[in-house]
Amino acid sequence: MILVLNAGSSSLKIEVFDAALRSLIAGSVTNLGTAGALKLGEASTAIETRDHAHALALMLAALAEAGYPLASFTAAAHRVVHGGAILTQPARVTDPIIKTIQSVIPLAPLHNPNNLAGIDALRATAPEMPQYCSFGTAFHATNPDVAIRYAIPKTQHDAGIRRYGFHGLSYANMVADFGDALPARLLAFHLGNGASLCAIREGQSIATSMGYSPLSGLTMGTRSGDIDGAAVLRMSKSLGEDETDRMLNKNSGLKALAGDNNMKTLLERDDPEARFAVEHFCYWAARNAGSAIVAMGEVDAVAFTGGIGENAAPIRDRIMDLLGCFGELPVHVITADEEKQIARDALTLMAGGH
Structure with missing residues (x-):
């Protein structure tokens, strides 16, 4: 089974898939840092969380109680909003990959830090579990230069001011759903x-x-x-x-x-x-x-x-x-x-x- 995590600024969403990509259960923790709710399947419980790590601990406990203990997951996978010009393919989480995600935080200051918080929280809890990440910008890496480049000085382009595109995971899923x-x-x-x-x-x-x-x-x-x-x-x-x-x-x-x-x-x-x-x-x-x-x-x-x-x-x-x-x-x-x-x-x- 694969545990998918989507860590936002005030929420943590999860979904569990089997090897055939069937969704087994989904849930979320809302209002991180204050009074919120933990939802898993049809159940909802009022809770109060401190941060992403605390929210993840509560979610993992709820998953275990629902019959999905941490040891049952083969791997975890995360949504990362921005991969910049470097991370243009899904990747296994490693220290160099984390450093690269950190390097493009200026391109997504409201999103990438939260995505990293989810990765860090799970790494601390289950350091041996393989983790992977997919990037919301990666699908558009195939755009030609003429579509990417703004007509501005090269110094600004080299500083990262260019078109990246978003919703890439949604479009990639669309392509996969069409198949042949x-x-x-x-x-x-x-x-x-x-x-x-x-x-x-x-x-x-x-x-x-x-x-x-x-x-x-x-x-x-x-x-x-x-x-x-x-x-x-x-x-x-x-x-x-x-x-x-x-x-x-x-x-x-x-x-x-x-x-x-x-x-x-x-x-x-x-x-x-x-x-x-x-x-x-x-x-x-x-x-x-x-x-x-x-x-x-x-x-x-x-x-x-x-x-x-x-x-x-x-x-x-x-x-x-x-x-x-x-x-x-x-x-x-x-x-x-x-x-x-x-x-x-x-x-x-x-x-x-x-």
């Missing part, structure tokens, strides 16, 4: 509170809408999507850097346009603001899609995943209406499952003797 039926040129949408698209040709990412950070690209739940750098500089002068960052990432997107970032609620509303927000979301998804199709040269099919992509048929229909200029295209809906992809990566590495 994977279309040669697939336009893939991951639509949720965070939203992106990816041009996938012959199973590889060749262009994606997110860039240096997850802020760019499509209109999202609370993120602005693409915005002129000069506008950001102007806002930063009046609001300050931190407040501008907070506004663009936490208080923009659908939330700014209609006061709500819940697409289900917006679709149920019938006021001008809600209708405009929905149209804005679909328009910019389709407009970015045109760019992705140019990168592929053509498009054979479209696939949707993510909370909105899977569950909001009106959104899929409107985006496809806007893409009607490309002809009738097959549409697929794929269940998002990053945890399954992380387990798949670990099993692949283990099969190769790593």
Whole structure:
């Protein structure tokens, strides 16, 4: 069995998979550092945690009580948001790999430290257990230089200012789910509170809408999507850097346009603001899609995943209406499952003797 961990700033999520990638049980610890809850399967218990290590200890105890003791796991696997330009493949956790993850913390200061906290906590508890990590940016490492490079001085590019792309584990899982039926040129949408698209040709990412950070690209739940750098500089002068960052990432997107970032609620509303927000979301998804199709040269099919992509048929229909200029295209809906992809990566590495 593989224990998959996803350590966030205030939560620890786990899922257990067998060798056939069947999910056996899933759970989470919420509100780390304060009063929260431990959920495992159908059970939920109010708890109070100190940090990731304490949350992991409580989760491992709950797993053992549920019939999944620590000794029953062959390995553990972790989600790491950012691998930078170096970590472009899943890897076994070693001291050099940890140092490399630490080196790219400036690229993901809110995520990589928490991902590392989960790795460190399990290493301290079970030092002999093989651990693996999968990177949210790695799938896009196949993008050509012309898609990655911003037209800025080389000194800034060499300092790490370039397009990386995100949601890579979701897109990798989509490719695996298609198997031999994977279309040669697939336009893939991951639509949720965070939203992106990816041009996938012959199973590889060749262009994606997110860039240096997850802020760019499509209109999202609370993120602005693409915005002129000069506008950001102007806002930063009046609001300050931190407040501008907070506004663009936490208080923009659908939330700014209609006061709500819940697409289900917006679709149920019938006021001008809600209708405009929905149209804005679909328009910019389709407009970015045109760019992705140019990168592929053509498009054979479209696939949707993510909370909105899977569950909001009106959104899929409107985006496809806007893409009607490309002809009738097959549409697929794929269940998002990053945890399954992380387990798949670990099993692949283990099969190769790593």
